[in-house]
Amino acid sequence: MPEVRLGDVIDDYCVKCKRIMNHSVVSLLNNGPAKVRCRTCYSDHDYRHEQAPPPKVDTRKAALFSEVLAKVQPDSASAAAPAKAKTKRKK
Numbered sequence: 001m002p003e004v005r006l007g008d009v010i011d012d013y014c015v016k017c018k019r020i021m022n023h024s025v026v027s028l029l030n031n032g033p034a035k036v037r038c039r040t041c042y043s044d045h046d047y048r049h050e051q052a053p054p055p056k057v058d059t060r061k062a063a064l065f066s067e068v069l070a071k072v073q074p075d076s077a078s079a080a081a082p083a084k085a086k087t088k089r090k091k
Contacts, residue, residue: 006025007024010023011023012048013052013053014040015045015053016038017038018052021039022038023037023047025047026044034046
């Protein structure tokens with residue numbers, strides 16, 4: 001990356017717009033951008049090197065779900081609960 005100066009326009013992932021947009025360099029750290037400001041929504045955030053954050057995965061929720069599935073008996077897990085027949089309501 002060429003030398004970046006304050007106020008230069010660079011591309012980066014905007015956390016508010018959720019897209020790669022034009023940003024202005026707001027602060028520098030070790031000759032590289034540290035903070036940037038989106039030129040579309042004007043939100044300030046850390047420089048993300050044009051990479052979107054990884055998707056949020058709730059590991060605790062996934063672990064609990066796996067634990068519940070492990071405790072279910074194999075014969076009841078394969079047989080789905082029978083669906084209730086639809087009945088007409090009286091008005």
